[in-house]
Amino acid sequence: MAIEPDPHLSMVRPVSPRSPEGCEECLRLGSPWVHLRLCLTCGHVGCCDSMEPGETWRWCYAHEAMA
Structure with missing residues (x-):
């Protein structure tokens, strides 16, 4: 099964x-x-306690999945 892009x-x-x-x-x-987070669609700045230095992943809150 292929994974569909978000x-x-x-x-x-x-x-x-x-x-x-x-x-x-x-x-x-x-x-x-x-750890600060930036929404890449609206500019909202939030924070979260689960991040390591150098990480470059993105999270889709709508789908609760990494992008």
Whole structure:
């Protein structure tokens, strides 16, 4: 069975971070963030605690799959 490419990859475009100073939710709550993530379709900056230096993978939240 062939793996279909994620259709959301076609939505990836150059974006500017909406909150270049850090994670939008953490800044709103006044809490520290961990590893920052950038949405490649809208520029949302969020964070997550599962990242290693040098990683270059992408995650599709709609399909819950790596892209």
